[in-house]
Amino acid sequence: MSFDKYLKAKKALIITLDDAIYPEKDYLLQVYYLFSEFMAYTEQFDAKVMLDFMKAEFELHGNKDIFLKTAAKFGIANKYEHNFDLLHETARLPLKLLMYQNVLSLLQEVVVERNKIILLADGNPAVAINKIKQLEWHGLGEYLEVYFTAEYQFSIDKTLAAIFASKNIEPQEVTLILSENQFDQKIVNLDIDCFSVTEIL
The missing domain is CATH 1.10.40 (Ribonucleotide Reductase Protein R1; domain 1)
Incomplete structure (x- = not known):
């Protein structure tokens, strides 16, 4: 699968956690x-x-x-x-959490292109951290930067604005991957290339 559509002329890929990187x-x-x-x-x-x-x-x-x-x-x-x-x-899970295979391939391509991988963790930060710790990252963990929407009033839009400000990047330089449910709710109002993970899968 070619990921040019998602990565060409971009500086970062931002992806949410639940049902986007792995099935919650x-x-x-x-x-x-x-x-x-x-x-x-x-x-x-x-x-x-x-x-x-x-x-x-x-x-x-x-x-x-x-x-x-x-x-x-x-x-x-x-x-x-x-x-x-x-x-x-x-919880210490009996089994490791596994990423969707195509999402893993996409993230590996991001690293090859020397772009940033930014993870958006929604909901309770303690729960999100526990999930992140128990995901099988295949060596990608060291390339991740994690932002918790809880620090920005649980708003993905406000979290994205904070990312753009802190990283000195423009919305047009980023690809955002959301879970199907988040994408359907159209919760993102910024001018950004946004895709449902279903398209990648």
Whole structure:
């Protein structure tokens, strides 16, 4: 696959983390697995039944309120919500997170062209850091610069403006890759070449 469309006459590639570099599902399902095992150990729940329920809920409705739904289904005490949330920040996953293959190839090409790779991490910074640590970067980690949208009112537009100012680059000199959901929401208002990761995949 040729990446000239994304890299020609550019100085940097900016890419978001979840569902753009890797499928966030791979992280969340492992967190659910660890939580179900924790509940089996502490309260003797059936870990497999709980995990199957959480997987099914995720497939139907996503991650939103999944602890509350699981707690209601199995009679889990509210005190365990803290453990569930903490796992998102601290979990040591059984399996490494793997990048989309075409995204890996694109990032490798960016490095060959001696351009910058800038990672936009949305949401909770502690969770994002945990994900970044457990991604298989194939040696690309040392070339990354990470910006957290939490430092800029959770706005990708404001984060991009800060990047342009600090790096002394213009929007026209950058390619932005977003997850399909972010791209569909048209959350970026700056004059910048923006693509959905789906196009790359």
